[in-house]
Amino acid sequence: MFSNFDFDVVRRALPYLFYEGMTFTVTLTALAALGGLIFGTAIALMRLSGFKVLGHIAGVYVDFMRSLPLVLVIFWFYFLVPYIGQWVTGASRPISVGAFASSLITFIMFEAAYFSEIMRAGIQSISRGQPAAANALGLTYAQTMRYVVLPQAFRNMLPVLITQTIVLFQDTSLVYVLSITDFLGAASKVAQRDGRLVEMYLFAAVVYFTISCVASFGVRRLQARIAIIR
Amino acid sequence: MIEISHVNKWYSPTFQVLTDCTTSVTKGEVVVVCGPSGSGKSTLIKCVNALEPFQSGDISVDGTKVNDPKTNLPKLRSRVGMVFQHFELFPHLKIIDNLCLAQQKVLDRPRDKAVTKGMMLLERVGLKEQAQKFPAQLSGGQQQRVAIARALAMDPIVMLFDEPTSALDPEMVSEVLDVMVDLAHEGMTMMVVTHEMGFARKVANRVIFMDRGEIVEDAPKDDFFGKPRSDRAQKFLSKILSH
Numbered sequence: 001m002f003s004n005f006d007f008d009v010v011r012r013a014l015p016y017l018f019y020e021g022m023t024f025t026v027t028l029t030a031l032a033a034l035g036g037l038i039f040g041t042a043i044a045l046m047r048l049s050g051f052k053v054l055g056h057i058a059g060v061y062v063d064f065m066r067s068l069p070l071v072l073v074i075f076w077f078y079f080l081v082p083y084i085g086q087w088v089t090g091a092s093r094p095i096s097v098g099a100f101a102s103s104l105i106t107f108i109m110f111e112a113a114y115f116s117e118i119m120r121a122g123i124q125s126i127s128r129g130q131p132a133a134a135n136a137l138g139l140t141y142a143q144t145m146r147y148v149v150l151p152q153a154f155r156n157m158l159p160v161l162i163t164q165t166i167v168l169f170q171d172t173s174l175v176y177v178l179s180i181t182d183f184l185g186a187a188s189k190v191a192q193r194d195g196r197l198v199e200m201y202l203f204a205a206v207v208y209f210t211i212s213c214v215a216s217f218g219v220r221r222l223q224a225r226i227a228i229i230r
Numbered sequence: 231m232i233e234i235s236h237v238n239k240w241y242s243p244t245f246q247v248l249t250d251c252t253t254s255v256t257k258g259e260v261v262v263v264c265g266p267s268g269s270g271k272s273t274l275i276k277c278v279n280a281l282e283p284f285q286s287g288d289i290s291v292d293g294t295k296v297n298d299p300k301t302n303l304p305k306l307r308s309r310v311g312m313v314f315q316h317f318e319l320f321p322h323l324k325i326i327d328n329l330c331l332a333q334q335k336v337l338d339r340p341r342d343k344a345v346t347k348g349m350m351l352l353e354r355v356g357l358k359e360q361a362q363k364f365p366a367q368l369s370g371g372q373q374q375r376v377a378i379a380r381a382l383a384m385d386p387i388v389m390l391f392d393e394p395t396s397a398l399d400p401e402m403v404s405e406v407l408d409v410m411v412d413l414a415h416e417g418m419t420m421m422v423v424t425h426e427m428g429f430a431r432k433v434a435n436r437v438i439f440m441d442r443g444e445i446v447e448d449a450p451k452d453d454f455f456g457k458p459r460s461d462r463a464q465k466f467l468s469k470i471l472s473h
Contacts, residue, residue: 134320
């Protein structure tokens with residue numbers, strides 16, 4: 001059934017697909033995961049801080065982000081960020097923000113909502129005696145979080161965090177709405193140029209599948225290695 | 231060293247856990263706090279280093295008021311060692327790092343000095359060989375001895391023990407008590423919540439008996455074991471000493 005297909009188009013497009021497309025996808029995934037984790041941890045700490053106002057703000061933020069489709073947020077943010085920039089800096093014209101910066105900010109903000117819930121569960125999984133012991137030794141709240149609670153929460157949650165990052169890796173393909181050349185965007189461009197839609201989309205699917213599968217397998221190996229012995 | 235005066239604590243408007251508790255621990259004294267479960271003895275000892283808040287009364291440690299909002303609590307706590315019922319070692323850190331963390335981060339001791347101090351204390355509790363292991367690789371008794379060493383690494387002026395042997399298998403109780411007896415003989419000021427009456431008889435200067443959030447009896451050791459004045463203390467003693 002594949003006799004009509006020309007898989008050589010894939011071979012010819014490989015440098016473009018990977019150097020341009022995959023580099024973008026991986027960079028966006030890595031930066032968004034890192035930013036989302038930092039921002040998300042901050043939100044989780046706000047929610048658990050005991051200050052009602054802070055917790056409420058964080059809660060509303062998380063619920064808001066999780067109630068919107070990602071595509072919509074990406075699209076909406078791309079057009080909104082220049083105006084927010086203008087408002088913040090007081091410039092006379094909308095600030096021009098590149099598609100990459102815009103999508104990165106969007107993904108960080110969106111992922112932060114998910115990562116914060118993961119970190120919150122992780123922090124709550126630590127028994128109350130641990131921060132009590134750290135406090136009793138004279139560690140401040142910040143030190144207790146940094147050296148005692150968060151390292152344990154992070155280790156407990158690492159499998160879930162990486163799984164969420166794998167989902168993020170797939171979700172980055174949604175930047176196609178901004179006509180950005182990520183991996184899927186690159187494949188799509190070649191597909192339309194050469195009229196080889198089936199071949200290119202099939203290949204893209206195989207690549208996403210392989211990378212995600214290998215990553216999932218890696219998570220299990222890693223988990224066994226770094227899990228805290230209890 | 232520790233002054234507790236008229237401390238009241240409520241968990242809710244109708245549930246009072248501590249009622250007008252007044253007592254003190256002087257320098258070099260070993261005070262054992264005992265009483266039936268739910269009598270508030272753990273809560274009282276946790277109030278001493280402000281791990282538990284209380285609503286009225288005063289507690290001061292070495293002249294510093296614990297319940298004063300202006301008090302630098304981390305600084306105060308760093309001078310008060312505490313040992314918990316469930317050890318609470320940090321499971322993600324090696325034994326030696328458990329001992330070094332607060333030395334380095336709170337006292338700003340350089341790493342090599344902290345390690346030297348840590349190894350010295352581990353040797354003292356007989357666990358020098360375990361320094362590179364993780365807490366979960368040690369038995370309960372060993373973990374509790376590490377926890378005592380961790381508290382001592384801060385050079386505390388007083389040590390609080392919150393039921394240090396209650397979570398241990400019976401054969402491990404004595405190894406922990408031995409360390410505590412040594413500490414007492416060296417002149418450490420200690421406040422110990424425990425049911426180990428043998429320990430109390432051996433090293434305590436005073437025994438405090440609590441029931442339903444009140445300090446019912448606060449007497450020198452010999453008086454307490456010889457002729458407890460209250461009915462409740464007599465009943466309690468007859469129950470736990472009858473075996």
